[in-house]
Amino acid sequence: MIHVDPATAETRAPTMGKPLLDIRNLRRYFPLQRGVPPGRAIGVKAVDDVSFTIGTGEVVGLVGESGSGKTTVGRTILRLKQPTSGEIFFDGVDLVPLETAAMRPYRKQMQIIFQDPYGSLNPRMNVGRIIGEALGTHGLAPGSARADRIGELLLAVGLRPEHMRRYPHEFSGGQRQRIGIARALAVEPRFIVGDEPVSALDVSVQAQIVNLLDDLRSRLSLTMLFIAHDLAVVKHISDRVIVMYLGRIMEIAPVDALYSSPRHPYTEALLASVPVPDPRARRNRAPLQGDIPSPMNPPSGCVFRTRCPIATDECAKVVPPLEQVAPGHFKACIRR
């Protein structure tokens, strides 16, 4: 077995170009006491020493259950939350020390699509204004060009230009998510964080949005971090997948390898827990017992050990490092 520190090693799929994003030793702790600056807080370790890269044009899926820190990772990369420590290289520049003004050109290149398409659209603005605002903020498509650009964006996400005069409540959930996507695309970003972008949608509509994101990704050569709790959706859209548990990375692998030969016991259990739409494939017993521990008081050593079927005393003593088991395939487990 080769020991590699993924902060410096090539953790991206070999086919991808140079990394657009390079996240090194990212930590985000939330203070338990009020008034303690995030830099020196001791509290919930929402994200604890997370390192990975995303290649240009690559879609990386980030999965985990409640308390895994997946949402915090996404928001911290976009600097919507300040990291406690670590580095976030975007196209070779570390974003962490940048002040508001220096950050602005990068904000234009990085966008987010939220889970709740209704809660994230201002109900008092029509669709034209919602998308126009994003353009205006970054001084794009001024004057008479703006309406044309908005119409173009609506067409790109499968809506019609005349929809720009309507308000969010006049649309279905799937259509609202299309508006959210159009708004994110308005500033021609290079990188998009999708934070559970399809989990609030009906099954039949969810597939439409997954396909749309997949289309846009290849058409606009977007780089994407796709955050979701639904392993099946992530499988469908990702080139590589990162599995998190209680603030730490358990496994990183190319998508096919992760689903066909997972190397971490948590990934195995997660996959075995998903109910399969086939009555002939019924499970007999839940693969994991017990609850996810509170992130306020995570287990020592390997954070998964309290629910792990193969844990030993040793697992309580050391935090397992991410080790490479195959090209681009990393796992943090001393028992495998």
Place this chain on the structure above:
Amino acid sequence: MIAGNVLLDVDDLKVHFRTDEGVVRAVDGVSFHIDEGETLGVVGESGSGKSVTSLAIMRLLGTSGAMAPGGAIRFGGMDLLGMSDPEMRRIRGNAIAMIYQEPMSSLNPVHTVGRQIAEVVRLHQRLDRKAADRRAVEMLELVGIPEPARRARNYPHEMSGGMRQRVMIAMALACKPRLLIADEPTTALDVTIQAQILDLMRQLQRDIGMSILFITHDLGVIAEMADRVVVMYAGRTVEEATVDDLFVKPLMPYTMGLLDSVPRVDTAGPASGKLRTIPGNVPNALMRPLGCAFEPRCGYAMDACRRQMPVLEDTGGGHMVRCHRWGDIVRKEAG
């Protein structure tokens, strides 16, 4: 599956709501039955009427603008819709119990969970306080909560989501119901916890012998839990079959579309890399098509589908489908 005695019989149920924009026909002539010991899955997307159906059975539609339900709901021979409120209160939470998606909002935050379970027991069974408290602890133990006596003194906010869902199940089962209505009971839970709760429900069903009406949008959960399945769309049943028939040879294009659009962890997925989808959206409840409600989204639609609502037909062996084209679809699949 224990076949035979019908426990619940829903016959041509109609629930309509008066709104400012017009009458919403949330449930528009739904019929099904559940046998003793059976699990009936009801699957549908938003606006299908699946949750309103369960609220009508529990007589919990309240003053939300619902007009008096039409049709009949018979439970163990009794007519639930014709009952007085006090009679219904003796059944609700006792012979018929319900669990919901959100355990936090259905538990009282200011009482300990033990007290809440004991209260249900005392309401329906002549037990003194001590005996009811003991029963509460037994129930917490039954649903797999460690240290049940200590946990009984906890408030809901002191528990995790999975633990709260176990408490709600304990409360629902405290009076040994004959029918448990479970409306998206695991939708808000993480998958590893969902697997535990589904295990628990199956085990308790074997132990207590109750019937379950399991409502969900998740076809994976349906495949795992149900004996028979009713598929609802726009307020009506569009297909009903045993779980094996429904997943192996669905007949209604909507069911087929749903099964195709679910991404799966266990298979390679379509070679094109694209998920199959159902085009369009669920129809607006105020402006449903005249004919088949699925016609605007259906690849098999023909003229008759636009003009006339198909009836729910028995295609043999209790496999029911509401579709003008099912015969052609069967022939196409066979050929």
